Amino acid sequence: MIDIHLLERRWIKYKIKRLIPYVVAILGIGAGLITLLYSVNQNDVTPPPPIKQEIPLVKITPKPDIAEEVIAIVPPPTLQQPRAVAAPIAVARPTPAETSVAWKPKALPSPKENIPVPLSIPKNTPLVAVSATFSTPVVVPPNSQNKPISIKQNSTTFDIHEIEDRFKNNSNPHLGLYIARYHYDNGNYSEAYNYALKTNAINNTLEESWLIFAKSLVKLGRTEQAKKTLQLYISQSNSEGAKSLLNNLTKEDEK
């Protein structure tokens, strides 16, 4: 079981540590400014040969250095903390399993030593014995059988069409809502409208789908229809979200 409270405390500690360098830097900059003002003031009092006096000024001004210099001045205990924070990831990364020296034959390698939780052995992972025989019937899900890998498929730009196809096949309203949301977020309001409509037809209790439907209508310039839709939905569901959206639309009309 995870000890959430302990973890929360550790997180707070982590946050505080992360703040220290900033606090030190701000204090440092503050101190720097004060010294600067102070020295400028002094300069005003005793009229000096101008060139000589400018040199110390230049030394202090470069911003990135200020923090560092100041940190170096601060007494050691505060100095060490920011350092420790600076390199946590690098320290934490290589686990013993991963750094095992190559070519040293181990009796039984356990490459998955660093799994966070005890696992039941995966049902489908091919074991040596099973995958060995040619005749072993492999149950392949239809998906991967019909579509072996195609590089042409554009997967870096997120492939909404794939999901749309799946929605066509399985009519899962959550999938429909996902697509509607996606189109709405991408400014594609007529598509958002279409998918929200389809989704409502499959399941007419999904508030968010109704809201996207109405908001899309507004974006498409059909505010009146949006209001009617919302009223209809409110009469069935008493939805707070729908009420507030309708309220906003009415207010905007009055302006």
Next chain:
Amino acid sequence: MDHSLFSKPRDLFLDIVNPRDYVQIDSVSHMYQNLKASVQKPLKMILLYGKPGTGKSMLLHKLHHDLSKHQKVFMIDIPIIDEGDFLRVLAQKIYGYVNREAITLTDFLELSTAVNYPQSPIVLLDEAQLYSALLMEKIRLISDARALKFVITLHKTEDEDIIAKEHFQTRIWESIELQNASCEELKIYIQKKLLKANCFDVANMFNEKNIKLISKLTKGNYRETNKLLFSLFSLYTWYEKNTPSKIKYNALKPKYIEMAGIQTGLLRD
């Protein structure tokens, strides 16, 4: 059995290698195509290398899964370190030659000429850094004799560059390096994994900032990402059960991501 919204996505990120969970990511698919093409070329041995958790085993399992529909393929995912045993197991699995004792290389090569396959059988060796130099040399001889075609995977560790080792410098090797995912690729990895399992609501909670933070913590490593997300969804499952009012469903809380980072050791508290 708990019916939390987050228990299913949590279990998706168990560190398990199953070719059916393979997710298409452009750069990886591209490598996979190269790999499939290389497999059909004679003589070359193929080396898949990369840091731990970059998906070598996954690619090897995927290759096994796809090739075994058309061709004789045999995978050794847990290395057989004893030489005699190694050849004995290969002889049995590929040529159907059952023998209790270890067999020699000469015996093995003789066997291979006696059995005719239309295409040379393919042997996939995972975790090849565990094989001895001597056994690797024998493997190379078998490949030279065109008896078998080998695809092997190797850990590349930070301090020791195995690729520099002489075995892999000969021209017979065709090597493919796998790398950590970029931020964009990591996003696709996470989204596709969740969507494949119909976890739409949870997929929708990931915004650009969340992905950036995850990518920063895991450096785009697939295994570290699995660990982090497993821990993250475990936290969410707990909060959903104990203090549901704390959960916001429109985005992931950076705090929880950082807590998961602390729990998995990716972040030092």
